[in-house]
Amino acid sequence: MIYFIIPLLAAVVLYFLVFKKDAPKRFTDQPQWHEPLLTHVSFYKKLNDQEQKVFRQRMSGFLNETYVDAVGFELEELDKLLVAASAVIPVFRFKEWSYNNLSGVIIYPENFNENLGYADHHSDRMISGLVGTGRFEKQMILSRTALYQGFKNDTDKLNTSIHEFVHLLDKIDGQTNGLPEAFLDKSYILPWMNLMHQEMEAINNDKSDIRSYAATNQAEFFAVTSEYFFSRPQLMKRKHPELYKMLELCFNPQLKKIV
Structure with a gap:
């Protein structure tokens, strides 16, 4: 009997070490996100029940792989949900996707200047979002004001956070x-x-x-x-x-x- 069990255990270990590693990732659904997503994300609202569940799972996967942090204010749950929704929307119809060229998203309370300061409203150019390079490589920086505005008003055809995630998709081949x-x-x-x-x-x-x-x-x-x-x-x-x-x-x- 022992000669049968040992090969079986070895096969199980091999599966988890080799094959399971490459299997599609499955993330836990977060049904508590349903109401805020219905309220704020029109893309989500148009999905059927099963698609909405997949959308939440994909958001969960994104937040599991990517940190979201704030500068100058206390991060709230809705901040993270809107960032994750922005990440999922462009790739929702893809079979599976991970933003391997992104490690974190930093949210500023409002638009910021080229030096990443947000107090100077007299700057020639105030920025609502960017995908970092150099020492900010694999970082995305977003204005919280722009993040919320993108989901508050669909009629203006503008969504800064989706814009920045599309830049990441564009950058996959090494060139934006x-x-x-x-x-x-x-x-x-x-x-x-x-x-x-x-x-x-x-x-x-x-x-x-x-x-x-x-x-x-x-x-x-x-x-x-x-x-x-x-x-x-x-x-x-x-x-x-x-x-x-x-x-x-x-x-x-x-x-x-x-x-």
Whole structure:
């Protein structure tokens, strides 16, 4: 009997050490998040019951892997929930996703300047969110005011936190260049570039309802139009059908072609 048990135990140990390590991660559902998400996150509200459960599990996974901290105020539960929701929304249709290029999110009470100070309102440029580089590599810094505003008002097509998470997706291939090559089939990259530059020209000529910041460069175009896509999908589908279809293909890998 002992000769049978030892190989069995060895097989179990091998499974957990080798195979279980590579198995998809499963995170505990947090049903207590349901009501605040219903109240604040319109994307979540549109999901069915099973999808909402998966959404909460994905949020739990994100918060398990990523720390969220605050500067200048005491962090609240809703702060963390909105950050996690922002992380999950762009990748919700992916089979599984971890932000390997992010270790933590730091929230400032309001917009901040280039020196990461938030008291100088006379600065030439106040920032609502950024993905860090250099000593802030793998860090995201967000304004709490912008974080809440992004979920409070969907009509303005603006969501700073989603914008910054899209930059992280863009950065997966090593370059933040507005070319989502990790998510679009190669055959769509050239059409995407052509569409992007056509729309940037329209923005510069005041012939587009996409906000002007999208014309700054390709990376900002991808992030700004993604905000629009997730905040006002039906409006984008009506006003920018080609752009909508391309972003739908990017954020929903289950789609095999643009229809």
